Amino acid sequence: MAIEQAVVLAAGAGTRLKPITNTRPKSMIKIVGKPLLHYMIENLQKIGVKKAYIIVKYKKEEVINYFEKIRSDLKIKIEFIEQGQNYGTAAAVLEAKNKIDGTFFVVAGDIITTANTLKKLKDEHEGKMSLILKKVENPENYGFAKIKDGYVEKFEEKPLQPLENSYVNCSLYSFEPEILKEIEKIKKSPRGEYEITDLLKTTKAKAIISSDYWMDIGLPWQLFDATKFILENSESRIEGKIENTTVNGKIIVEKGAKIIDSYLEGNIYIGKNTIIGPHSYIKGESSIGEECSIGDSTTIKNSIILDRVNAKHLTYIGDSIIGENCNFGAGTQIANFRFDASPIKAKVNEITIDTKRKKLGAIIGDNVKTGVLSSIMPGKMIGNNCWIGAGVVIKENIEPNTYVELEQKLIYKKIGEIN
Helix, strand or coil: CCCCEEEEEECCCCHHHCCHHHCCCHHHCEECCEEHHHHHHHHHHHCCCCEEEEEECCCHHHHHHHHHHHHHHCCCEEEEEECCCCCCHHHHHHCCCCCCCCCEEEEECCEEECHHHHHHHHHCCCCCEEEEEECCCCHHHCEEEEEECCEEEEEEECCCCCCCCEEEEEEEEEECCCHHHHHCCCCCCCCCCCCHHHHHHCCCCEEEECCCCEEECCCCCHHHHHHHHHHHCCCCEECCEEECCEEECCEEECCCCEEECCEEECCEEECCCCEECCCCEEECCEEECCCCEEEECCEEECCEECCCCEEEECCEEECCEECCCCEECCCCEECCCCCCCCCCEEEECCEEEECCCCCCCCEECCCCEECCCCEECCCCEECCCCEECCCCEECCCECCCCEECCCCCCCCCCHHHCC
16 A cells, blocks of 8 residues: 655654754754654655655754755655644644645654665554564663554553563554544643553554664664664765775765775765865774864774864774764873773763663764863763863763863972972
8 A cells, every 4th residue: 555644753852862962853863974864754755655744843943954955855745843832742743633634654753764664564554553563682761562463462661571572662653544533532641741652552553563673763872773774784985085095894985075095994984075084094883974074193983973073183082972063182082991891881861871882982962172182981971062171081971061171280390309
């Protein structure tokens, strides 16, 4: 069957992705040259969707301005709808209720998956409601569904103990228009939102099991896995210039970019007008944005660098996410490994989370400047618009708009007075 309409949920602020989302919606975080939301729109386009209603709210201008610029490049028509005062996924879907006139998708705009996953949802849709479910390695942060005879028998949102033989809800749905009347009956949840998952308690829902790649971006370090997936499934493409450089791996080099006297090892993306080198080392699955300058003896490893970042001299950036317009003073070092080799813990919204990662550097917001020879310890977050002074060692998260300066005591003696 054909499904030609989609409601795309992109109104959320993404508080667990701070400080990157202090200055953009989470669906607009760029990896490999495009925002997360762009990948979802492309997948919908590939399976025949003709019209997408994008529900916006938090920093809506970021979404609207981006897609207005590329509208002519898309084959799918886009209409923006601002979410009102009611919060939650069900409230977001109802914003488009007067637009829907046939079977439609509802998808989260911050999910990285495949067009094949959405095609499966389309091809196997039955009844008033269908949804994609999947087995995942770390299911504790998701809603669980138990299946019986191909339909959802029971659903729980983040239970203390996962349901036996259960699957994770992937926030990918297909609906018939009459479901909108049932969505209107949903009551506010204990956390004060109208939840689309409450339909699973009252409506017979077809369970469609997917084995394809799927990642719901809820925490910063999940962006690394999504970046790896996109790079592994992209073709090498060189539109910029490469001079006297060794390349071992798959690379994408956009127009205007230059790579000079450097070494690249791994699957790597280089954005428009970015300069790499001389003598830079880029490795692992790394995504470097537009108009960046990565210079002499700087190493970038398994990192996501957004646009207009300068790291010109003797800097190490490993397993990190760096916001736009950041400038690293000479010799800035971002540590990404503990002495005891334990998994790195990170504090997110005052809650300490075990990232289960042996390697994790820093998460740094937009417009941050570091002084010469500054250092940042593993798993630390620096808010947007911060200044980190010369020689400072960051051992805890730093709030936005903060200047951190090292207080140093100097002792002066005459040469002959030295013991």
